[in-house]
Amino acid sequence: MATPTRCRGEYPYTRGIQPTMYRGRLWTMRQYAGQEDAESSNRRYRFLLDQGQTGLSVAFDLPTQIGYDSDASMAEGEVGKVGVAIDSIDDMRTLFDQIPLDRVTTSMTINSTANILLSLYAAVAEEQGVGRDKIGGTVQNDILKEYIARGTYIYPPKPSMRLITDSFEYCTREVPRWNTISISGYHMREAGCTAAQEIGFTLANAIAYVEAALEQGMAFDSFGPRLSFFFACHSNFLEEIGKFRAARRLWGSIARERFGSQNERAQMLRFHTQTGGVTLTAQQPDNNVVRTTLQALAAVLGGTQSLHTNSLDEALGLPSEHAVEIALRTQQVIGYESGVADVIDPLGGSYYIEQTTNELEAEARNYIDQIDALGGAVSAIEQGYQQAEILEAASSFQREVETETDSGRAGDKTAGKRGRVIVGVNRFETDEDSDVEIVRVDPTVRERQIEKLERLRDGRDASAVSAVLDAIQQAADTDENLVPLMMDAVKQSATLGEISDALRRVWGEYRERIVV
Incomplete structure (x- = not known):
């Protein structure tokens, strides 16, 4: 049974969490x-x-x-x-x-x-x-x-x-x-x-x-x-x-x-x-x-x-x-x-x-x-429960889009009633090409990042970085909160990949369950 609607800012907050x-x-x-x-x-x-x-x-x-x-x-x-x-x-x-x-x-x-x-x-x-x-x-x-x-x-x-x-x-x-x-x-x-x-x-x-x-x-x-x-x-x-x-x-x-x-x-x-x-x-x-x-x-x-x-x-x-x-x-x-x-x-x-x-x-x-x-x-x-439910819902949506496309091509006057209309895609299409300018990522960005990483590693205290990464790896096998250790690591210029790898060595990586 649905909870009754009250004013905004009052439990159960149906109408909003702030009174005004x-x-x-x-x-x-x-x-x-x-x-x-x-x-x-x-x-x-x-x-x-x-x-x-x-x-x-x-x-x-x-x-x-x-x-x-x-x-x-x-x-x-x-x-x-x-x-x-x-x-x-x-x-x-x-x-x-x-x-x-x-x-x-x-x-x-x-x-x-x-x-x-x-x-x-x-x-x-x-x-x-x-x-x-x-x-x-x-x-x-x-x-x-x-x-x-x-x-x-x-x-x-x-x-x-x-x-x-x-x-x-x-x-x-x-x-x-x-x-x-x-x-x-x-x-x-x-x-x-x-x-x-x-x-x-x-x-x-x-x-x-x-x-x-x-x-x-x-x-x-x-x-x-x-x-x-x-x-x-x-x-x-x-x-x-x-x-x-x-x-x-x-x-x-x-x-x-x-x-x-x-x-x-x-x-x-x-x-x-x-x-x-x-x-x-x-x-x-x-x-x-x-x-x-x-x-x-x-x-x-x-x-x-x-x-x-x-x-x-x-x-x-x-x-x-x-x-x-x-x-x-x-x-x-x-x-x-x-x-x-x-x-x-x-x-x-x-x-x-x-x-x-x-x-x-x-x-x-x-x-x-x-x-x-x-x-x-x-x-x-x-x-695989949620994955299967989403797969079915997505497939149903796509079938509705394609049904509309097929009925529209056939000249069916009921087009749009049985399918799902996407304006400009399966109804009201035009042959004109888009004149929107597409933003392209600079292909040299990786090279610049690699150069910065090389300078970082050359200039930091390697022994201090090694020590804090070892501490993270050891703590990953305990109940110790890892956030303070990560705070120390980034201040020592440990990289995101190095910290992640320290945890990978203990926990491994997840392999996806395939839902069909």
Whole structure:
């Protein structure tokens, strides 16, 4: 039975977590960015801040995400391609050059190597004179969705969960303004899951993280206020608004009823939203501005705490500076011109929204119950449950798109009723080529990173680096919290790849379960 809707800022938070919502303060406008090396990405961040962005969001390249330095053979062809390459504290200093870390919050989309990146960030802040208790931001740090949908894991699930609980424990004590995890439904949605699956699988993963922390002796209400969430927003406008409301209500009840929370902040589902990358089309890319605007508005009406709006050219390559500016201006027009932020809950009382919320909550709860029956999120992942559900949902979506294409080609007047219309792709196509200029990554970026690594290794104290890496490797076989050791390692100029390799030698690497 659905929990009744109350006012904004009151349990179960269906209508929002703040009593006055955006009348008090707008959501954080946080554009996800990162490309090539630290110098290039720093220029983009400073441009965005000059244009009115109110928070940073860092995209890392694949080698950084899976624990390889830029000079590793596994990194060849991928350095700086989908985000910024970060190998050492030298790169991190450059990345945040002239950016005051006591006045800007930073979200870092990083998982397997999250604790290393947090250590690098804290070390650079310390060099700026900003203490760990003053920095604010988030590391994504959500490894379970990597096994389900995304693939940038390194270690098996058990030691990976240990890294996450280490960050919970350390940050609760030392970095109180830091969100220790951003539990993400976004990547599962991008892989093809439904709105209800996005809620259910995300909250089931959250339950697994909480239970792992409880097993380590932590109290839910001590770390619960620093849990955050991350959702996609796709183009079914009203369904997406209901999705956010249902997720808030369901998490509130889980926190209270399952974990006995007495702390209101631990019961609030605070979330970041990114408009749907997978909804963008290479055909007629100007249409993506419309898609992104609708999705951003749905996120705002759904009560998001921060928002990234995709750029119109992202189906073709990395976003250009011009496209990024349009994406940010989209948020600013919604926030400052549309009037929706002047009303605390514009859609409160809508029958359709309330009904959609109830239905999505019930469906998501059913997924959580099924995952519980399988032994929890980790066990369900090992059995391939979430992966198989997403595979079926993605296949169903694709069949709908292709049905529309086939019926349209046949001249069937019912086209669009049986299939799914994607404007410019399977209906309303044109033969015109796109005139969008595609951003290309500088092919010399890896060479520059390798040169920097050579200078770093020549100039550091090799014996001190060896000692701290040995300490990490030895501690990996114990219950000792690894974050302080990583903090020491990055200050000694140990590289991200070297720290990751120290853990690989103890834990090994995870091999994917293939779901067919």
